Amino acid sequence: MIPATIATAVAPETIAKVTRLFNNTAYDVICELLQNARRAGASVVAIALNSAGSEHFLHVTDDGHGIADPASIVTLGRSGWSDETRRAEDPAGMGVFSLAGRDVIIRSFSKPDRQGWMAHIPASAWETSRPIAISSDPIARGTAITVRVPDEWLKTLERDVEKAAKHYPVPVTWNGNDLVQEDWLKDANHIEEWQGVRIGVFQKHPSHYSSRDGRLNFHGLTIPCDLPYVQEVDRGGHWIARVDIFDAPQIQLVLPARKEVVENDGIARLRDAVRVAIYRAIEAAGTHRLSAHDWREACSLGIVLPEAAAYLLSWTPNAADSSRNYESGQHITDPGMVLMPDFDALVGQPANAAIAKHNPFGGPLVEAQDAFQGYGWYDILAQVEDLRFRVTQGDRTFVVSDTQEAPAEAESGWVEAITLEATMRHAGAFIEVSTEADVAFAPDQWSCNSVDETSVFVLRGSDQTALGVVDLLESAIFYASDDSDADSYSTQLERFQADAAERIIGMLEGDDAALKNRVRDLLASHYFVVPEDRSVSIVMTRRGVEITVSPIAAPEAA
Template identity: 75%
Template structure:
């Protein structure tokens, strides 16, 4: 029998805090009411936004089996759901309480009493527990709920309803128009079922997903979840999973908002199943770039995979400034390829020029990727273990490297010979190789690799120009400061280039050449001050500066002429 009145059945102090159990947003309320409709066996949900006058009303109606006992609506913790529903998803009787503190009208059909009923719950009634009158209503099935919309909801209300409907299993209309729905596992590379869930595996580029993205879908309610993923080596993608939960009682959600999972044996089992599903998806693809560790893990889980594809990327020397470092993406699968670890730019940059002229290693250099250790094809490759330069300067012979300074008596600048020396390991043996080099650098005593203190050596008969050496020096030494008080990147780089050019020109061409370069650099930004029909002559010494302006000789070549001639 339908009661004449009902009242909120919970302590008044709890009612005063009940809105804090939910985020109090339109999306949360709509989602909770959609879940109630689904549990009630509805086949469809209709949403109407009614505007007019000073109020906006939100109507949500379903065609489910209705609410048998009106008192269950306002009794916190009393769900009124069947034993089967309680077993499957623990509804907990909190759904309608997402409306606490709002002016609400509820109309529903009671199947046991074969009649409809209606309750108007004013906003104040939620906290006062005063009697709420129940009257008969002509509704013939399902439940219809009307809420007075607060101003804070208006801006995003339609978008919130569409978002709540996107992965919801029932069709939803808004003002008569069908809202779009999407399969939670759309575009999955692999799908399999496990204990009342559907696990979808996706192969993603690292930049195309976030750990904050939804991972679980509970009948349209999506949430993040820490699930296993497998990352391929090098520039490979990530294998991630999404899970569609449809009948998994062991996987429980934190009440009341159901926005995260409870850490229990159920979620632990799901994580194990996800890892297996990911490896099955990789198995179905046929090829992969997994680490040897992941490859062995797949085998331990009963999924034998082939070894990773046997290629590596061509070696490119790093620059001291990470902003300028790059990778070619050029794949190499030559069985004779040689592994090159990450050497510091100070030795890698001058070594690259020497290797280009004469590669002493017997095969193409590739970037070492030790995540592949354990694969047969990788473990048989030769590997460069050490790079260093032997410098001959007169009667002196010494070794420099990225960690080995030049002796104090060594002079920067021209030297008689430079040899790139390397130690290789292959098949358990150690091999020494060498080739001529044009340039070598050595760290300063404080390992700061500054323009002034880094040692610079250039082979006398190499044909290297001062500016060519300066280019290599910049790649080997320059690194911008990330200090917020430092100058801009461009300013730091320009200052470094000017200082490096001045020092290296002085070392290789003499002090006069360095001074000339410095003055040219200082004046180069002021060409625009000189009219096209004038020539400015500047004479500078420690005593005076003389400036002479004269008519320009029409026969004198212009900068444009010189560029064209070049």
């Protein structure tokens, strides 16, 4: 028959699973015992490790108000804490069950009964309902817990105790020595209180923190939590937050282990408060490099910030090998600066060489930063929209760019004229500017930009050397393959440099010069085999190699 009523209860089979409520690491056990001591009003907690032969015992002693009812320690879900503690912290009534499966002795003072008591809970008693004897004990205050230590705890026990005590609000000793304790919000740039928590805001370099780091501190128990952060543009810092919880029942932790936060309205409102606190910290800093989006968000939250500091980083062209790309770090504040987007290295590298001789843009070139669109000082700047090269070879003139290849009849090598042309946009108008260039490149028809197929044009009569063009071509098109079967980076680079030198020198100086350079490269790493008092002459033909070794005459004495 279906019953008329039902009531909540703990099923007997749940008792048989209590050893799985916690993962039974030393750190988890110590954290739970420290939390119980704090709730009991302890002013100090003493932790010690004693050995008896091959056995080891961990002792945790506090001077709190003790445990009034021994039955509460083995009653799943019954905490025995005051109404005020239950309201503020939501204790689960499972703390002692962190010891489940361990051989434990508990001694405590019962204030209502004005006497001490002792219980020995064998390891086998946790998963049964067998009676546990309670005897009187001379303890006069607080609680003392002794647990037999498994061998796997010994490797990390001292570090676990130090970690559990570091941000705990009550002094802790280890084998009689005071442990180092530290404010969770130490070194914060800004601290404010909000509904029972302290929010600390820190300005960090991205490499100095991890998303896995603790963000919440629950009376010494540190917990990862997804909290808002604000990242400044370019080399600006990251603003992150830590939260110290002291009386915030709306922030709930997943029981029993309290290693993650419950996603509820309380944590949602905390995240809102954290974002506001971060913007207040930035306001106090006086200057910032926020994106225009974040700047507007701060304003919508009632925090009126000035615009981001009005500077940009000087432009450096991208190299084809992304590992070589970097921000210049040079701050440009000139109100006439010109925004330069990230052009492909094939056009950016030779364009930079031309601009270094003569800048046709009327102001210093800076890295374009779309995140600043919306700031008044940024939106009025001129911007380069397009780069291309106009090349004259004989009676033929054509245009090449990173996407526009040379005509089929054009030949790589010397040309009569090269002009760098650019389109600028400023105040709603488009402006064409140009300057003479010494070198231009154009992609092959497959846009593979290989050593052999990339078009190379060099202004006849310029001071550009063949090896200078090789270096420029390397920056413009070389990137190493990271396929698992590819050669090492250095091997790929050496092969590229040798192939590029042979092609460019042959193109600009002739086949004989290219051959001389190739032979020199082949022998360059073998100079050391020649003694200082000898010279080696080599005659190399298709029929073979003839080598002559001659002594070098010693210099005459003065």
